[in-house]
Amino acid sequence: DAGVIQSPRHEVTEMGQEVTLRCKPISGHNSLFWYRQTMMRGLELLIYFNNNVPIDDSGMPEDRFSAKMPNASFSTLKIQPSEPRDSAVYFCASSSGGDSPLHFGNGTRLTVT
Amino acid sequence: GDSVTQMEGPVTLSEEAFLTINCTYTATGYPSLFWYVQYPGEGLQLLLKATKADDKGSNKGFEATYRKETTSFHLEKGSVQVSDSAVYFCALERGADGLTFGKGTHLIIQP
16 A cells, blocks of 8 residues: 655745646545645645545635546646745545545645745 | 644653643534644654544554543653654544644654
């Protein structure tokens, strides 16, 4: 079991650029979550999918953020245009629902200059 | 809305000391409660959980008891090791809406 795989591990970009973060959930998991972690706010749930369908995106901070899950094995989180305040670690997590725990990826550290 | 409050860190202890990290929550209904641990450069890992009142979750020497009357889920360990140094997150889950996390407590164990 390779776990949840996120890419890239680190992303440095300039303000105004488009950023795409990628996530491959654990095979067989039907729920996928995107979190953002900052020192100020801790861990915030941005959006989650169930069976590839977005269920709750109320945590997405602005229209600049969008997330897709075109199939059960892949999801993207896109920021366009990026801003310095978007700098954070973004985590993807998946679970098989019910009482099963979340499994987190190692995160993508995003720095927007 | 749901919320989780953890004690502020960092918490610095000597090896073999007793550990308590406080966690209280606010939620309607009967959430499940979790402790996650994050080691440097890694994602969060589930440490333990409890799904109903008076349940005790335990793993790797850590314990936490779901106290509905005090809405608490304090994390304890009798004798910490340097390898326990990490950030610990208390979290709750109500229904299928994902986890609500506390801000995390950075634990530093000195040899």
